[in-house]
Amino acid sequence: MAESIENKAPSTKAPEKHLEVELKLAVDDHTGVPDLTQLPGVASMLGTEQHNLSAIYYDTKDLRLTRQKITLRRRTGGADDGWHMKIPDQGGGRRELRVPLEDPAQIPDQLVEQVRAIVRTEPLEPIAQVDNRRVESKLAGENGEPVAEFCDDHVTAWSLLPGGQRTSWREWEVELDESVAGTEDGASIIRQATSFLIAAGARKSSSPSKLSTALGDSIHTAPQPPHLQSEGIDEDSPAAAVVEALRVQRDQIVEWDPKVRADEFDSVHQLRVATREMRSLLETFEGILEGEELEHLEAELKETAAVLGVARDAEVVEERFLELLDTDESGLIDDTARGHIEHDMRADYEAAHADIVEMLNSERFLTMLDDIDELLANPPVTLGEEASAEDGEDGEDGEGEQDKPEKSAKQLKKESREIMLEHLEKAFKKVNKRDKLVDEYYHDTDLPLHDREEYVHDVRKAVKKLRYATSAAQQAGIKTGRLAKAAKGMQTVLGDFQDAVTSRDRIQRLANEARERGEDTFAYGVLYQRELDRGNKAFAGYDEAMRELKKAFKKVKA
Missing domain, CATH: 1.40.20.10 (CHAD domain)
Structure with a gap:
């Protein structure tokens, strides 16, 4: 397993903030990508690129971030390589914070501060590696402006937790452009894309994220965070x-x-x-x-x-x-x-x-x-x-505690x-x-x-x-x-x-x-x-x- 790294870095520049709204679908290896211009709301393709992405995910030993549906990763490859943190957003989707990859040995303090109340002083360690061969297509609307990205992902991942294994799978993602993320038009594209891609052979994924799939059953080997442990109080007390x-x-x-x-x-x-x-x-x-x-x-x-x-x-x-x-x-x-x-x-x-x-x-x-x-x-x-x-000690009538009927x-x-x-x-x-x-x-x-x-x-x-x-x-x-x-x-x-x-x-x-x-x-x-x-x-x-x-x-x- 890779060594844990320090939870801070000298950079103090505020992280970039992005709203991520996306659709994830599972798909078999042999399924062909449909004509995406037939997707309602999409008029043309702005180009297709291939990227080889590699990400190391970090968390505490008791997986405090993962249990809160927060991910912290260091990713290389693609246009947005760097440190990424994804946090659930109240309005739907996730807020993504990005910091440039200045030092791969130090997690930027700007990101750790976002979860300081969760991780406290616990070290952040690698818990999974996710490699991805991505074919990325940019989709445009009637006005020629980008509305979404379609990603055909071929993923290989390793859980670094005890008992973790190597896993491979394929999935499709549709991620809205920020110009429409959080809008009714964006929600409509996601709804239409769900029906369209399922009809093309995809299926709803049983896993909420690549990290979750990568960890698999090994997530159960991690200890519970303190606040989720309990001595077991009678629920009616x-x-x-x-x-x-x-x-x-x-x-x-x-x-x-x-x-x-x-x-x-x-x-x-x-x-x-x-x-x-x-x-x-x-x-x-x-x-x-x-x-x-x-x-x-x-x-x-x-x-x-x-x-x-x-x-x-x-x-x-x-x-x-x-x-x-x-x-x-x-x-x-x-x-x-x-x-x-x-x-x-x-x-x-x-x-x-x-x-x-x-x-x-x-x-x-x-x-x-x-x-x-x-x-x-x-x-x-x-x-x-x-x-x-x-x-x-023995009850008022002399009965031992073991003789008293349970309430x-x-x-x-x-x-x-x-x-x-x-x-x-x-x-x-x-x-x-x-x-x-x-x-x-x-x-x-x-x-x-x-x-x-x-x-x-x-x-x-x-x-x-x-x-x-x-x-x-x-x-x-x-x-x-x-x-x-x-x-x-x-x-x-x-x-x-x-x-x-x-x-x-x-x-x-x-x-x-x-x-x-x-x-x-x-x-x-x-x-x-x-x-x-x-x-x-x-x-x-x-x-x-x-x-x-x-x-x-x-x-x-x-």
Whole structure:
């Protein structure tokens, strides 16, 4: 087997991005290629070329990339030789990232960063070699522009995993040109090509990719990644529901990591939500899962969310500032103030985003991800131990543990529901308690405004935890749809209110900085008042949203 290579390279140039939408069909060696100009949507051929391609595929020993349907390869031959990474795209097809083949002994860091949350510090090693004699034909539409490539591939591959073998096969590919990939016209070409080529003797492939075919049964010799290992919890237990809810958030963290690095829209917010929801689940369902390691993980998740929060707050405030400027009709915002309002938060966000990327690359963050996977693999379940301790070593009536009848699935499900309801009720009581403080103190103008607003913010945090708890409760078979919807509505009211508070605080800091520079601060006062009014408007929906939340909780308890 070839030696593993380093997971980084000195080049920092951003990889080329391509959307790959293709059709793969299996075909026998003797089947002839049909007249491709008869394919609907294809008017002519732009030429045919032959290439000898050779690719080495890389992954961790436990195949973390392959299991996520991600491929990383170093390919030579053809027009696009180099390092390629293919990642499933939400809109269909796959995103392909390419980096030139500057150094065949080092995987470019730009590609590894895309999957850092998946591979962590595990070395990437060759897992397969795929050689391909390709006959490639470019297909054009009525206007003479390329619409697709047809590839007649004669493949020989070797799995480099234990027990791997040599395999040969032939397949046809139709890959859309990027000008039509992701469009209705492109989708139509793929549909028509499927029918046309099957009629010509091809058949649907049983394998999703060349790599999958190359690995064959040898894929089963690779160990499972930690997060897919499990000690085996009863699926009807409350612990199973909590672990499943945690697993969802774990996958969200891994999914949003590369998007945050690329600074995609709303990615910082979504990664922050996932980390906060996971921490909230650990806190809310303490007693089902318990242990010192959970306290440490909660602290790490809190720190991660805090770093993300700096950028998220700057992002929200920048959006609000731009909206305030766009909707200003007073004419009282001078150019100097406008310049600071437009640009200062962008600078704050960019600095905060750089801090996030540094955090994502840190040993501390990667260790936290490992700790999450360990938790999923070996959840510290305390529920069964507590029940056994209550019964006593030999049971209350003197029967040995081996003599006790096993509980039925129906009994376990009932107990699970009762336990989850207890935790849900605990989360709701915290909301109710904090709501009473708002009712008592928010309109007390003898208290500083900031103190009164903190009571509202405390309700928001409690409502978030309640909403997060509904996902785990739902896993246990409790119908929490209306409660989750009501909690989301309450979060919207409280979120709009808090955004106005955060914006006001930043306006006040900008005003102080302007005052120190000797600038006129009147414009900041105008914007401060507008945000104060917007906050009051948002809070006007508080009482109704809280009533709906309480009604929804009663329905869960009924």
